[in-house]
Amino acid sequence: MKKLALGLLVATAAAVLGIVVATRDHGPAAASASSHREAPLIAQDPTADNTDLYAFVSPDKPSTATIISNWIPGEDPAAGPNYYTFSPTARYYIYADTNGDGQPDITWQFRFSDLPSPLFLGNTQQKYTVTKIVHGKSTVIGSGLLTPPDNIGPRSTPNYSALAAKGIHTLSDGSTIFAGQRDDPFFADVGAIFDLVAIRHGTGATGGGKDFLAGYAVHSIALQVPKSMLDNGTNHVVGFWTATDRQQVTVEHGKARTHWVQVSRLGNPLINEVLIPTSKKDYWNSQPPARDKQFEQYYSSPILAAVLQKLYPQFGPYKQTGRTDLVSVLLTGLASPKLNYTGATLADELRLNLSIPPTPAANENRLGVIGGDLAGYPNGRRLGDDVVDIDERVVAGELLGHKLPLGDGVDGNDVPFLTSFPYVAAPFSGFDNTKSPTTKTTG
Amino acid sequence: MIRTRLLIAGTAAVAAAAVLALGGVFRNAPAASAGDALPTAVAAELEKGFAAGDTQAEIAGLQGELRLDPQNVKALDTLGLAYQQRARETADPTYYGKADGILHEALRLAPDDLIATAGLGQLALSRHQFRRALAYGLRARRISPTTAGVYGVIGDAEIELGRYPRAFAAFDRMNAIKPDVSSYARVSYARELIGHVDAAIHAMELASSAAVGEREAASWTHVQIGLLELNSGRPHVALTQMREALALFPGYYFALDGTAQAEAGLGHLRVARTFEQQAVAHVPLPQYVGFLGDLDHALGSQVEAKRQYELIPIIQRLLAANGVRNDLDIALFDVDHGIDLPHALVLARRGHAERPSVFGDDVLGWALARNGDCTAALHWSTRSLRLGTRDPLKLFHRGYIEACLGHPDAARIFYRRALALNPRFSLLWAPIARKGAR
Numbered sequence: 001m002k003k004l005a006l007g008l009l010v011a012t013a014a015a016v017l018g019i020v021v022a023t024r025d026h027g028p029a030a031a032s033a034s035s036h037r038e039a040p041l042i043a044q045d046p047t048a049d050n051t052d053l054y055a056f057v058s059p060d061k062p063s064t065a066t067i068i069s070n071w072i073p074g075e076d077p078a079a080g081p082n083y084y085t086f087s088p089t090a091r092y093y094i095y096a097d098t099n100g101d102g103q104p105d106i107t108w109q110f111r112f113s114d115l116p117s118p119l120f121l122g123n124t125q126q127k128y129t130v131t132k133i134v135h136g137k138s139t140v141i142g143s144g145l146l147t148p149p150d151n152i153g154p155r156s157t158p159n160y161s162a163l164a165a166k167g168i169h170t171l172s173d174g175s176t177i178f179a180g181q182r183d184d185p186f187f188a189d190v191g192a193i194f195d196l197v198a199i200r201h202g203t204g205a206t207g208g209g210k211d212f213l214a215g216y217a218v219h220s221i222a223l224q225v226p227k228s229m230l231d232n233g234t235n236h237v238v239g240f241w242t243a244t245d246r247q248q249v250t251v252e253h254g255k256a257r258t259h260w261v262q263v264s265r266l267g268n269p270l271i272n273e274v275l276i277p278t279s280k281k282d283y284w285n286s287q288p289p290a291r292d293k294q295f296e297q298y299y300s301s302p303i304l305a306a307v308l309q310k311l312y313p314q315f316g317p318y319k320q321t322g323r324t325d326l327v328s329v330l331l332t333g334l335a336s337p338k339l340n341y342t343g344a345t346l347a348d349e350l351r352l353n354l355s356i357p358p359t360p361a362a363n364e365n366r367l368g369v370i371g372g373d374l375a376g377y378p379n380g381r382r383l384g385d386d387v388v389d390i391d392e393r394v395v396a397g398e399l400l401g402h403k404l405p406l407g408d409g410v411d412g413n414d415v416p417f418l419t420s421f422p423y424v425a426a427p428f429s430g431f432d433n434t435k436s437p438t439t440k441t442t443g
Numbered sequence: 444m445i446r447t448r449l450l451i452a453g454t455a456a457v458a459a460a461a462v463l464a465l466g467g468v469f470r471n472a473p474a475a476s477a478g479d480a481l482p483t484a485v486a487a488e489l490e491k492g493f494a495a496g497d498t499q500a501e502i503a504g505l506q507g508e509l510r511l512d513p514q515n516v517k518a519l520d521t522l523g524l525a526y527q528q529r530a531r532e533t534a535d536p537t538y539y540g541k542a543d544g545i546l547h548e549a550l551r552l553a554p555d556d557l558i559a560t561a562g563l564g565q566l567a568l569s570r571h572q573f574r575r576a577l578a579y580g581l582r583a584r585r586i587s588p589t590t591a592g593v594y595g596v597i598g599d600a601e602i603e604l605g606r607y608p609r610a611f612a613a614f615d616r617m618n619a620i621k622p623d624v625s626s627y628a629r630v631s632y633a634r635e636l637i638g639h640v641d642a643a644i645h646a647m648e649l650a651s652s653a654a655v656g657e658r659e660a661a662s663w664t665h666v667q668i669g670l671l672e673l674n675s676g677r678p679h680v681a682l683t684q685m686r687e688a689l690a691l692f693p694g695y696y697f698a699l700d701g702t703a704q705a706e707a708g709l710g711h712l713r714v715a716r717t718f719e720q721q722a723v724a725h726v727p728l729p730q731y732v733g734f735l736g737d738l739d740h741a742l743g744s745q746v747e748a749k750r751q752y753e754l755i756p757i758i759q760r761l762l763a764a765n766g767v768r769n770d771l772d773i774a775l776f777d778v779d780h781g782i783d784l785p786h787a788l789v790l791a792r793r794g795h796a797e798r799p800s801v802f803g804d805d806v807l808g809w810a811l812a813r814n815g816d817c818t819a820a821l822h823w824s825t826r827s828l829r830l831g832t833r834d835p836l837k838l839f840h841r842g843y844i845e846a847c848l849g850h851p852d853a854a855r856i857f858y859r860r861a862l863a864l865n866p867r868f869s870l871l872w873a874p875i876a877r878k879g880a881r
Contacts, residue, residue: 038568038569038599039595039599039625039628039629039632039663040624040625040628040654040659040660040663041565041592041595041596041625043623043624043625043654043657043660044656044657044660045623045624045653045654045657046655046656046657047652047653047655047656048623048653072656075656084655084656085655087652087653087655088652089649089652089653090652090653246622246623246649246653247622247649248618248619248622249618249622249627249630249646249649250615250618250630251611251614251615251630251633251634251637252611253634253639253642253645253646259619261618261619261620261621261622263621263622263623278557278558278587278590279557279586279587279589279590280587280589281590282589282590282591282592282620282621283589283590283620285621286589286620286621
């Protein structure tokens with residue numbers, strides 16, 4: 001959920017080096033007062049940008065697990081002709097660590113290519129290949145697969161749900177895949193998060209917030225695999241992360257073979273945005289989880305706790321250092337209560353205990369484990385898990401017995417999720433686009 | 444992307460709130476203007492930011508935030524960057540001074556602040572103060588050697604200081620840390636400088652691909668590809684790239700200027716003039732105004748041309764008054780247009796001392812040649828081509844100098860090389876080259 005920039009840390013993130021961060025409308029600058037070439041210094045790379053990762057035991061098919069990884073934050077359905085697609089020059093990954101050593105045991109690689117388009121900037125449908133790598137052995141388990149086109153509008157993309165359904169494919173190992181544009185399932189009241197006035201209205205536990213992501217889309221890869229493929233048979237815990245690589249180039253070109261560099265990664269939500277300091281953000285993105293011990297201090301002494309102290313001193317004090325509770329939730333899994341502990345190796349992974357059955361929809365608690373619902377975050381992450389509220393409360397000290405009803409007032413997504421694969425809702429169409437929760441309709 | 448927008452807008456509130464201002468239901472407030480109660484204004488700005496940015500409102504919000512807490516480093520950082528953004532949007536250089544003051548204040552409060560340090564480096568680059576930019580870039584690298592952007596500041600400065608191996612090493616490092624539009628674009632420029640045009644186009648295509656969804660960046664990359672194509676003798680391909688740039692970001696001045704150049708490359712001077720006029724209307728950069736004057740001149744409108752040319756010293760004075768070192772740019776314009784040549788040579792020498800790049804070499808050589816010192820000119824012109832850059836203007840200058848020295852055969856070779864790259868490389872000089880190439 002990089003997109004959500006919960007605050008100053010994020011602010012710095014994008015600002016990273018300063019320079020031209022601003023907006024899509026006048027982003028990285030080109031010309032200035034002169035003859036010297038000003039290339040963008042801090043442009044964003046939305047198509048490589050992991051926004052959110054979800055992993056849960058499939059509620060309608062409990063013999064399988066579903067992993068959903070999203071990219072391209074803030075797709076505006078009406079931004080034509082700036083349509084969105086996966087990048088054909090990037091490589092997309094989902095990783096699974098089944099034995100807790102921080103190394104990938106199963107890797108899924110996704111490579112997309114554009115289809116020839118008769119229209120100028122027109123075709124958003126893409127072809128892709130899925131390669132599974134197990135212990136160094138690569139197998140192509142799907143090729144020539146098609147994404148649905150983006151939801152442009154009723155003329156270009158009529159009957160969008162049916163179009164999108166054709167984007168569900170069966171892979172040669174029996175798994176199921178979907179890749180393409182979806183409604184952004186993340187929800188948060190960005191305005192309130194930034195709003196000092198919020199303090200006057202209590203702690204945000206009473207709802208009434210506004211989902212700033214309502215009406216925006218992302219690109220999702222959803223993968224449904226048999227639990228048997230992931231289950232190690234002992235503690236039944238599998239850790240996931242996702243990443244994007246881009247090709248490295250050098251000035252003196254054409255000699256060595258191509259190297260690929262990891263430019264984005266994501267396990268638990270909000271880590272790079274909220275916990276990792278500005279000066280380490282590029283580095284954190286480039287590193288594998290197996291080396292996350294080097295970042296331990298940022299998890300154990302979260303700046304966010306100091307922020308809470310400043311914002312809500314009346315509810316403090318908050319423990320600002322030595323937060324072994326956060327280290328275990330985010331880097332090893334929870335041993336006590338016995339939930340998803342994977343051993344001593346510190347690795348930022350989204351850990352899912354496959355032996356915990358899905359909670360029936362009617363009984364799901366958006367607060368997941370701290371709400372008494374063991375099938376939710378931080379045991380994997382369901383689409384409806386309210387990670388903003390959960391993170392605020394856990395950082396405030398929920399697991400240390402310091403329980404505060406913090407929240408952003410947005411308790412769920414603006415549109416319902418699907419009850420079956422790929423679960424993420426259809427995107428709004430560009431034609432209908434209003435980005436207002438009261439008037440829009442889904443395709 | 445969303446985030447980005449939030450960022451700048453967000454920092455304001457955040458700054459004071461210090462991040463994650465949890466909680467809250469403020470939602471019923473009507474959309475506020477920036478002058479209203481601050482947090483509301485900022486939140487409204489955020490909301491608006493999803494659709495369209497407004498740097499002015501962001502600046503107002505940040506200023507308000509700083510009135511509440513003048514020591515808020517993050518707000519200072521962001522305001523310093525927002526002023527730079529505004530300078531780019533408007534070509535009003537008075538924003539440079541504002542950015543300078545604000546970022547220095549941030550550094551005073553937090554001497555190791557990465558954003559303020561790198562931001563001052565970027566600001567110095569914009570003002571062509573390349574030694575200063577390098578110093579800030581190196582400081583930023585000490586603060587964070589793993590942040591890709593610091594190598595962009597360092598490499599950009601080294602390029603203009605003429606230290607190419609160091610510059611290329613910085614760009615390679617930047618791309619190794621983070622292949623993205625910023626680092627691909629720099630590798631592309633380096634490849635262009637060493638004359639590997641196809642490889643430069645390839646790197647810029649990667650940049651373009653990595654900029655999808657960021658429309659100004661994406662549009663910018665298409666313009667750059669277009670310019671590379673234009674100076675490789677493919678004006679039609681160039682025009683296609685410029686059209687794509689304009690489709691991605693209608694009204695983008697950089698794409699308007701690129702389109703004008705491509706149209707001129709096809710000999711469509713009236714169409715070119717229409718586009719350049721639009722670019723000038725957006726941002727009156729001296730090089731745009733000069734090109735517009737050249738187009739008027741070529742179209743036979745001497746009165747119009749004179750009017751454009753007369754604007755240039757005024758704009759340059761405004762830039763200089765705001766800390767922009769523009770001696771080389773002024774020298775090039777004056778030499779090209781026959782204005783006070785001895786003074787232009789003084790400017791070229793001074794500019795070259797500050798900016799001993801192949802561009803500086805070229806301008807100095809050209810100024811010497813037009814002042815009649817073709818022997819000295821040859822040295823600098825040769826130096827300007829030492830990287831192997833396939834730049835028709837530099838090649839033309841070399842040809843002119845060879846002719847001046849009484850080497851018609853050598854002159855012919857360089858004129859032909861310039862014309863082979865782009866038969867219409869310059870409204871002023873391509874006709875001279877054509878004559879000399881016969």
